[in-house]
């Protein structure tokens with residue numbers, strides 16, 4: 001059964017429509033991410049789900065309970081959810097134990113049971129032994145885990161996370177992704193996660209909802225979002241992409257870019273004379289020679305060495321193409337003449 005159901009949810013603030021109509025379901029035990037640029041309405045949807053915002057129209061269901069509609073509003077404390085918001089810091093004047101115990105204390109859980117549950121929650125987030133520390137004696141990542149322990153201690157059926165890793169450095173952020181996913185798996189809870197970081201969304205989610213200006217652009221598992229983006233917006237927002245204007249040469253999907261690059265793509269629906277081809281940098285191989293379908297000559301204009309890869313910007317007759325090169329293979333210099341081999345491309349209406 002769907003754990004969460006949004007039925008055509010509309011949210012307006014005064015005259016401004018932030019969410020024009022949002023429909024989606026989240027399955028029991030699913031890790032679902034709302035992904036989109038700043039201001040697209042992700043936090044608003046999460047706050048509606050938590051019960052901090054009322055809906056202007058539409059319905060939100062948790063299991064078979066209607067929790068939000070224009071005439072119904074179940075308050076946050078009655079929704080059985082745990083939350084970690086970006087701004088939801090741990091309380092600095094309480095030690096770790098008391099921070100985590102707080103949700104149980106306000107529910108009147110007996111002392112001994114409370115102790116056991118707090119220690120179990122701390123164990124889940126790998127903070128056992130630190131219960132007497134004050135937050136100021138913890139690293140950023142440990143504080144974030146205290147917030148997480150506090151969110152799961154009351155054993156919610158659903159966990160809402162709004163950019164919970166945003167204050168961490170890159171390394172810790174990456175490590176926490178795997179920990180979060182592991183915690184979710186172990187507890188079997190439903191997670192709705194909000195981020196504008198596509199790598200985070202890709203690494204953890206069962207499905208991703210890509211949002212743009214309050215509207216759902218695509219709902220799919222990470223690999224499908226990446227490999228089969230439905231729109232130009234999704235292709236551009238998730239991963240890197242080169243956009244190149246192309247002429248359709250035949251209805252079988254043959255397109256031409258510039259003078260000499262011929263590609264085979266799946267054409268968008270409808271009849272088009274011109275389309276926008278989208279090519280991911282990692283789908284291009286760079287070499288000294290080659291010819292035929294999918295190849296094009298070019299000149300290396302810029303080159304950036306990144307350690308694990310080399311980014312090349314190559315000028316071709318169809319426009320500039322960014323290519324991800326492998327440092328262990330041939331290296332090219334600015335000014336070199338090269339051949340690009342394009343393995344895969346999408347096409348969108350122009």
Ligand code: ATP
Pocket residue numbers: 013018036037038039040041042043044045196
């Ligand atoms: P970010 O990643 O920056 O947090 P977001 O995708 O979470 O962005 P929201 O915070 O949901 O976006 O905001 C969506 C839009 O709604 C924004 O244009 C914002 O200015 C507007 N908005 C949010 N809350 C209110 C409010 N209380 N009153 C008026 N406008 C609001």
